[in-house]
Amino acid sequence: MKLFEAGSLWSYKGFRLFWFSNTIFVIGSGAFPVALAVAVLDSNGNDPKSLGFILGARVLAAVLFSPVTGVWSDRFPRVQVMITADVFRALLVFSLVFLAQPGTPYWILAMVVFLMGMGDALGAPASQAILPSLLPPDKLKAGNVARSIVVRTAHIVGPGVGAGAILLFGARYTFIFTGVFFILGTSLMFFIEEDFKPIAQEDKQTFIVDLKEGVRTVWHIKWIFALIATTSFQLMFIVGVESVLLPVITRREFETNNVFAVSASVFSLGAIIGALISLRLKIKHQGQFCILVFALLGATTLALAFPFSPYIIIGAYFLAGLSIGPWEAFWAAAVQKEVPQELQGRVFSVDHMGSTALIPLGMVLVGPAAEFFGEKPMLIGVSIMHVLISLSVLKVTGVRDLKMPASFWNSSQGEQLRR
Template sequence: MLRDRRFALLLAARTISVLGTSFAPVALAFGVLGLPGADGRTLSAVLTAEALPMVLFMLVGGVIADRLPRHRVMTAGESINALAYFCLAAMMLTGWTPLPALVIASAVSGIATAILFPALTGIIPDVVPADRLQTANALLGLGQNISRVAGLVLSGAAVVLLGAGWALAVSGAMFATAGALITLLRLTPAERTSAGGHSVLADLRAGWREFVSRQWLWVVVAQFSILVMALQAAHGVLGPLVAKESLGGAPAWSAVLAGEAVGMIVGVVVTLRLRPRRPILIGTLVTLPTALPYLLLGMSAPLWTVVGGAFVMGVCFDIFGVLWQTTMQREIPAESLSRVSSYDALGSLMFGPLGLLLAGPAAIAVGPRPALVACGTIIVLVTLAALLAPGVRGLRVPDEEPASVATVS
């Protein structure tokens, strides 16, 4: 697969883009928290400004990706993200950091993600044969996770040695490079299915019918709508607050994020070999341990145990992600895949801004550690609820795609 020029370009672009993304959370979080008078509420406002437009524009991004060449849509998303992060970097470097300007730049980044994400999900079957989808998703995950490890480790050092502004500038440069590589990924018209000729609302209705007709799909999306709310609060605001107050600041939080990223690399190795008969059941089960780092952090466990919990979370999330993407790409028609993916992303992320918005006040009202325990508990309960659905437990790989390497019943 690596000898295939188009897949190699896609792999390189995604690896570089995620390297840029890995600089962003640490740099932005500690850059904002380091501003005069800033606190958890300030960080909540900036992160919410990024997350809310991402949710609001996700359906539009799905329609665009099903109508236009997906490589061009991805190029636009990467380029807009580069512009947003260059602006954030310039503000941090010059010291001109009014909250409205930070909010606007973050909102532009959220719109860019809404444009990019549905196109990314839909472009993989355009580039890769159907029988290689899980391998392709795993290889893309491997490149992305290696970038996460490198980016998160380097970002902590960059924030300490150079400052948040330069780390954000590196992110912008990475997004621009990824956009340039995607420009070279040209798909022939026969390999793209256009949704042209219909209204946007008609396209959205057709995508909605595909979405709600599959119980496994909408149940897991409903699960993740609550799970991501808790995760956004814990990962975006509460975790960095605890790290700053009692664990040593940016280097400690970078270690936690790096532990997660290393776990995701291990998860890729597992998914290269794992071929479960019931992929959604296995994928949902492995989301249970993702609560571990938040529970440990909330109970004042030593840093090394929190890093270990983040490692377990990374393994589990990557197994889920590869199984989920492969199942969607196999079960959903290619002409609707980006729109269904946008409903998936919209449903999964729609309460994320609420989690970010409430995290700052919750940290002030009850303290960040009790709030982290609450986040972990929510993750466990909502996952157990999803496992009650017959569609989640019963979806099986078709007989024509036998689980020939390692079968899990």
């Protein structure tokens, strides 16, 4: 078959195993937030404050531990790092079968979800940095899109699996399905052989020096730093708000759990379509294209401000998914080409940390902010702020093309990074 002929994307065994492992794992991952949200809201009477607190705990942990785990993903085989993260998260999900019930103090659920965030922080940088050790450089863009598609497809299936399992068995027992998918996906990782040699023990610098080197790399490559920084604020305004208010508003207005599960699914569908379209297009300024399309993400909060129909909200989430498609087509491949392989784990960890750093703040503040400003004015305001921030970053060096000019790499800073 041409699909598997020598030199094709799917001819690389390590990538195939990684792809299938991701597929299974993220089906469970896609079901988890739905089960968690329903379990929490069922036990506290649809209160957004407690849900925001618990959801924020996971993101907060990912933010705090990403720099540390990024160093580990450059010091140890990335497959081993991912296996450790996946098994750890599976055990935590199984524990929620017993813990996610009425009467359990919120701080216990928040602690379990916080530990889930630690697992996310451990696995995310390694899963992005591993691709250059599984594929040649000319296959990286296609490999990143294929990975993105499977993640998004699984996130379409995952909420559906979660909603179906909740309907049949209840939210608590849905965590069993999630944990089983985690274990099945992780089992394939044991057969991957990666072409990556971690730094030898005798050549390793101190942990702090390695950590600083990753941060310094992000700082010197201005387009990476600028996009991580601005995205942090944008996701605080949009994701921090909509992830809490989507289930709250849709349950209140439409008296069903289905709208927010379907919205999550069509968001992923939009992201797949957006990534595929972007891959086919010949874009001269990839960064500029990504940023302008990204403005559509604000459709989510705008639709929640005017919840006249479930179809308006579902359509808005589809548009929002389209808005991140170009990022999934271009961002990771651009970083993988621009940053030396031995630094990629740390750079992706800073990306993971920076892009999510303020989401917990948004989640925690959404309840008080809605009370202070009013729910509708707040949702309209964050939509406007998102667009303004998108436009503000276009003037930064390298942003329009997702790469630094040749003059930078000929400078002392550029030469130092290439060593």
